[in-house]
Amino acid sequence: EADIYQTPRYLVIGTGKKITLECSQTMGHDKMYWYQQDPGMELHLIHYSYGVNSTEKGDLSSESTVSRIRTEHFPLTLESARPSHTSQYLCASSDSAPGELFFGEGSRLTVL
Amino acid sequence: KNQVEQSPQSLIILEGKNCTLQCNYTVSPFSNLRWYKQDTGRGPVSLTIMTFSENTKSNGRYTATLDADTKQSSLHITASQLSDSASYICVVSDRGSTLGRLYFGRGTQLTVWP
Numbered sequence: 001e002a003d004i005y006q007t008p009r010y011l012v013i014g015t016g017k018k019i020t021l022e023c024s025q026t027m028g029h030d031k032m033y034w035y036q037q038d039p040g041m042e043l044h045l046i047h048y049s050y051g052v053n054s055t056e057k058g059d060l061s062s063e064s065t066v067s068r069i070r071t072e073h074f075p076l077t078l079e080s081a082r083p084s085h086t087s088q089y090l091c092a093s094s095d096s097a098p099g100e101l102f103f104g105e106g107s108r109l110t111v112l
Numbered sequence: 113k114n115q116v117e118q119s120p121q122s123l124i125i126l127e128g129k130n131c132t133l134q135c136n137y138t139v140s141p142f143s144n145l146r147w148y149k150q151d152t153g154r155g156p157v158s159l160t161i162m163t164f165s166e167n168t169k170s171n172g173r174y175t176a177t178l179d180a181d182t183k184q185s186s187l188h189i190t191a192s193q194l195s196d197s198a199s200y201i202c203v204v205s206d207r208g209s210t211l212g213r214l215y216f217g218r219g220t221q222l223t224v225w226p
Contacts, residue, residue: 040218
C-alpha cells in the first residue's frame with residue numbers, strides 16, 4: 001500500500017479564498033506530481049518536481065503554484081479560488097521517471 | 113499526435129462474468145504501458161506495467177496483454193466481483209526524453225451487478 005497522503009479530502013470554499021492542498025509521502029521518492037481530473041476525463045499534469053527546490057509546470061495551464069522545500073512534502077496553493085478551479089486534484093510520487101506512480105486519495109475542491 | 117484511446121467508455125456486467133477492456137495508443141517512441149484501477153472518489157492504483165518486450169502480465173484476476181506492433185493493449189478481468197466496479201485507466205509512457213512523459217486515457221467505467 002502506497003504511503004502518500006492528501007488533505008483535505010473534500011473542500012468547499014467561496015470565490016476569492018486562498019487554499020492550500022497538502023500532499024506528503026513517506027517513501028522517500030524524489031519525483032512528485034499534481035494532476036487535475038474532471039469527471040469522465042483523463043488526468044492532466046499541472047505541476048511536477050524532481051527534487052527539493054525544483055518545480056516545473058505541467059501540460060495543463062494552471063493558476064496554482066507549488067513548492068518543494070522538503071522531499072516528502074509538495075503542497076499546491078491557489079491564491080484566489082474561482083469556480084473554474086472546481087475539480088479533483090491528485091498528488092502522486094515515483095522513485096524514477098517515468099517510473100511507477102503512487103497516487104494519493106485526491107482532494108475534491110468545490111469553489112462556489 | 114500522441115494519444116491513448118480506450119473502449120468501451122462504459123461497461124456493465126454481471127458478477128462472476130469475464131470482461132475485456134481495450135486500449136489503443138499512438139504514443140511514439142514507446143516506453144511502457146500501465147493499467148490503473150480507480151475507485152470512485154479515490155486515487156488510481158497500479159494494476160500492471162509492461163515494457164516493449166512483455167506480451168502478457170497478470171495480477172490476480174487481472175491479465176493485461178500488449179501488442180507493440182499494432183499498438184494495442186487489453187485488460188482481461190476474470191470472474192468479476194462487485195469490488196471490480198471502478199474506472200480502469202490505460203497510461204502510456206514515451207521515451208522521447210530521459211524524463212519520459214505519460215499519456216492518459218479517459219478510462220473505461222466498469223459496473224459489476226450482483
